[in-house]
Amino acid sequence: MKYAQLVMGPAGSGKSTYCNTIYNHCLNVGRHVMCVNLDPACEHFNYPASVDIRDLISLDDVLEDEELTFGPNGALVFCMEYLTQNFDWLHEHLNEGEDDYFIFDLPGQIELYTHLPVMRQLADALRGWDFNVCSVFLIDTQFVLDSEKFVSGALTALSAMVSLETPHVNVLTKMDMLSDENRQLVEEFLETDPSALVELDNHLWNERHRALTRSIAQILEEYSLVKFLPLDSNDEDSITEALMVIDNTIQYGEDLEVKDRYPEETDDQETNDLNL
Numbered sequence: 001m002k003y004a005q006l007v008m009g010p011a012g013s014g015k016s017t018y019c020n021t022i023y024n025h026c027l028n029v030g031r032h033v034m035c036v037n038l039d040p041a042c043e044h045f046n047y048p049a050s051v052d053i054r055d056l057i058s059l060d061d062v063l064e065d066e067e068l069t070f071g072p073n074g075a076l077v078f079c080m081e082y083l084t085q086n087f088d089w090l091h092e093h094l095n096e097g098e099d100d101y102f103i104f105d106l107p108g109q110i111e112l113y114t115h116l117p118v119m120r121q122l123a124d125a126l127r128g129w130d131f132n133v134c135s136v137f138l139i140d141t142q143f144v145l146d147s148e149k150f151v152s153g154a155l156t157a158l159s160a161m162v163s164l165e166t167p168h169v170n171v172l173t174k175m176d177m178l179s180d181e182n183r184q185l186v187e188e189f190l191e192t193d194p195s196a197l198v199e200l201d202n203h204l205w206n207e208r209h210r211a212l213t214r215s216i217a218q219i220l221e222e223y224s225l226v227k228f229l230p231l232d233s234n235d236e237d238s239i240t241e242a243l244m245v246i247d248n249t250i251q252y253g254e255d256l257e258v259k260d261r262y263p264e265e266t267d268d269q270e271t272n273d274l275n276l
């Protein structure tokens with residue numbers, strides 16, 4: 001088997017930073033993972049990319065083409081559709097071997113996940129090449145502090161989950177940016193459920209639409225979409241914990257000894273307990 005994390009989420013939610021954080025963490029613990037940039041519009045990222053879509057097609061290629069007349073969003077969709085027509089290129093460049101683990105940095109345009117088929121086609125192609133695929137949906141922690149934003153972020157995550165049909169993990173990014181007070185609020189939220197969050201908020205819109213938000217919260221609970229992993233990229237323990245949940249979701253290392261998965265942590269009882 002081979003393994004793939006599809007890192008998705010709204011623009012600016014921290015996808016490229018997450019890829020870099022996981023890459024560096026794995027490097028530090030002696031574990032081999034590879035990053036793939038599939039954002040044709042990106043200008044900069046810090047991880048070394050094993051494959052970069054811009055070698056196939058970049059947003060600028062499309063915007064500068066005299067025969068194509070797209071704005072930036074149409075051009076991005078064009079690039080992603082071009083990728084789906086050139087999956088052979090991707091497969092050849094991944095050149096994956098047994099047990100290889102890839103992290104895919106994806107674009108932030110949300111329509112790519114919610115109602116265009118390209119991401120589903122990518123997930124299907126990877127599954128066809130014997131990858132275990134897991135969607136890692138990133139949401140900025142600020143969203144959780146505001147129930148309207150939370151409902152909208154969670155529904156987008158749900159929509160991606162339903163359309164991709166991959167195992168799915170939600171990650172709350174930028175935990176390091178929270179004040180102590182807000183961090184406590186988020187931690188309380190992680191232990192409660194969305195309906196409690198909706199009840200807590202006395203915003204005017206929410207007062208008027210309480211029945212609607214309550215129903216939405218109920219749907220989120222029924223789909224078990226209430227599980228959010230907090231990630232503080234400055235805290236190694238937080239990264240280790242989030243990665244462990246994602247690895248379990250992706251079924252990484254079920255055949256490997258714990259010592260091979262976490263080379264420096266074989267004596268760590270907590271690690272062993274969590275993987276039983």
Ligand SMILES: Nc1nc2c(ncn2[C@@H]2O[C@H](COP(=O)(O)OP(=O)(O)OP(=O)(O)O)[C@@H](O)[C@H]2O)c(=O)[nH]1
Nearest residue numbers: 010011012013014015016017107108173174177233
């Ligand atoms: N403090 C802090 N800032 C973060 C974190 N993750 C991302 N950022 C910042 O948020 C901004 C967006 O991060 P990116 O990683 O580029 O987000 P992205 O989702 O890849 O963005 P797009 O590719 O444009 O959709 C950058 O300024 C990052 O430095 C984090 O964990 N903590």
Ligand SMILES: [Mg+2]
Nearest residue numbers: 015016039042
């Ligand atoms: Mg990015």
